[in-house]
Amino acid sequence: MAAPYTLTAPTAAGSPEDVTFGQPKDVDQFVLNISDNQSMGHYDRPINYSRRRTTSKNLVGLQWILDFENELDDELYTTRAIDGNQFPSYIDSVLHGPKAFHHLVFPNDEHFETMRKMVEHVSMIFRTPITSFGIHQQNDSSTMSIVKWFCTLQSSVVDFNIDTTDDITAPTLSFILDNIKVTDYFSWELKMNTPDFEYTKAIDIPTLILSHSQWITLKSILNSSSRVIVLCESNLTFWDINSFLKHWLNGSNPQLEYISIRRSMKGKAIEEDIEEAFQIITKDLNVKEHEEDGRRPMKVRISLHRKSSYSPPNDLCYDIVRDDGTIGTIHQTYFNRSDVPDFKLHFFYFHVWNKKI
Template identity: 30%
Template sequence: MCPPSIGICPPIDFVVSHEKVSQTSQMNVHATEIVHSQGFGQLEIQNQPKKNQFPLLKFPRVVLLECIENLDVLEIILFSLLSKRAKEIAKLVHWTPLDICLRTESPIEIHLKCPIYPYMEWIIEFNEEKESSEYPYFESYQTGPTVEHFLFLEYNGNAIEDSKQMTEHICEVFRSPVSGVDIGEESLIEWISKFQPMFRKVWIWDDVITSVETLSRVLNDLKVTDYVFLGSVAIDEKFQIRVPIPAQHISIRNSYWLTLSSILNGTNSMIRLHGSKLAPKDINTILKEWKMGSKLCNLEYLEIDTVAFQDAESYTNEILKDLDWTDGDENDGRPTTVKLDGEWTDTLPQVETVRNLTGCRGMIGSIFKTFGIFEDGKLELCFYFQVWSRQN
């Protein structure tokens, strides 16, 4: 039994790696079968002989709350969907806040994590593969120390709307905001901007943004603190923005519309730009401003992928113009990896030449790059700027 201060217990029965859980046919909440019909919220209990029914809701409130406190996360959710009264009862418990992430790329999933169980994740997935009579069903998988518990619900043709309603329901029951959302279609942009004022992480995939108006709505209405990923946009190539994107980490694919002014006026710590149209003199300006310390004080990592219309040596010389740099040493302590979006780690490329700048705060900024050749002879440049400090 979990202490009341914790509020969420892990499932009692774990299952070894990649094997189906025995929970598929039976839940701890009740012994009756629950089916998911006619979309979200349409849970009904099939008629069963009275001897098979368990009158949980008839318990005194104190006893009922103690029972609910010891349910698994997915069991709590299913219990709260039984009726309005069950939902209100579930909300009375002071649950440990959940980390909630809605993923709307196929398959559509809601990912739930609890900080007191770092190696456990609960996933609600809208699935198209099973016959409707088999829903809902459960499976658990273990990979290394991590255990994933799945609740599969039927994909009824409108899973986007169902997932939105389910997400809202979970947020209400557990008193937890959505921490992250990935957006696979344009209609979700308006919903998330109205649903809650701020998110930690947002991913918007390729071709979701198809107009300047939609991009402006994203930049103006979505408030993101930690990480923003913007996929390729299908808008006028003459369009540009000069205002900063306020998230701590930004990663933009096909970023021709992001200007030097946007970068210089921002407070981003990590910037990754693919398909950029920043000129070498723009990159030179970024380095000078960082070195002086008047702007870009928070910058820790900058990556710019672009096309160079001149030879590699001329391009490099223009980037390094009037910068007081020194040659870097592979043994000087510079980290060889960088943590992207605050979670996953990427190994930086090994290069022969590294130039170092020293900023006004004593930080070191390492400059290095890689080149490639396109089929039409154009030069592809990937420029890196990594900020770090020597360990005394």
């Protein structure tokens, strides 16, 4: 192993303290974000770096971040020798609310070589896996390259967030879903470039949030073990939703707590659309109007390790009840689309709960 290198960091009290990287430390988490945004500063934009957060015994309460930027300030950086390579870098600190975030900043080169070497180096030193992985503003080929490299480090990650500069291809999407196991939270803000592509395999991710989910099929949802599912721009029909509810009553999706489905559609007057949709969605179901009595939990945790939640709708709701007493509360609504004339957004919400708990 190369000789440790030392940086000077402010403590919580503001006095300098030497911190040595190169020996094992207690690590809170390892977060990796990769972005190509070059225009704004820290925390004023979607995070523009790959980062390493650590909390060591002598830095209790502080967070250290390995930050890979597209442009370095020539007046700030110095050169460090790490594993026989020379890396320009500098130290930066940012106050974000009551917390101070301390950055060790490196360049982000075209083929991510610096990022790869530094992540592998620090991962070896701290002997801990990456917990969160984010890819931001990269094209499809870069995204595939980064994901393939990531798979050489580890096969699973707690959180995965991704958005790209162009539409993603079916091979890249399939490779990600088939090769990276996400154990808590997956957020996907991108479009497919293959309109007729459909993914039918189970997606066993506890929290699944997709901004463009045209490729998700009913079969995939029914085979999945997700706890929270948020699907925007879905191609699921009212009849698909009706089929989903019938399968749920028969025991499918036992882990599900919440699903929302947003669809864009051309329709009639909103009042007529709502009535027609309700009749199809609830066809052959024993539905009763929901009575709010305070027993229903009004927050659904989005992530198991973050303080974030959804508040399900509580007006104009209807209940269906499974044989085991579990209740599914249904709500739907429409909104006019301001960006597309004559089109509406249809929202369907389904909240699963049990008044005995």
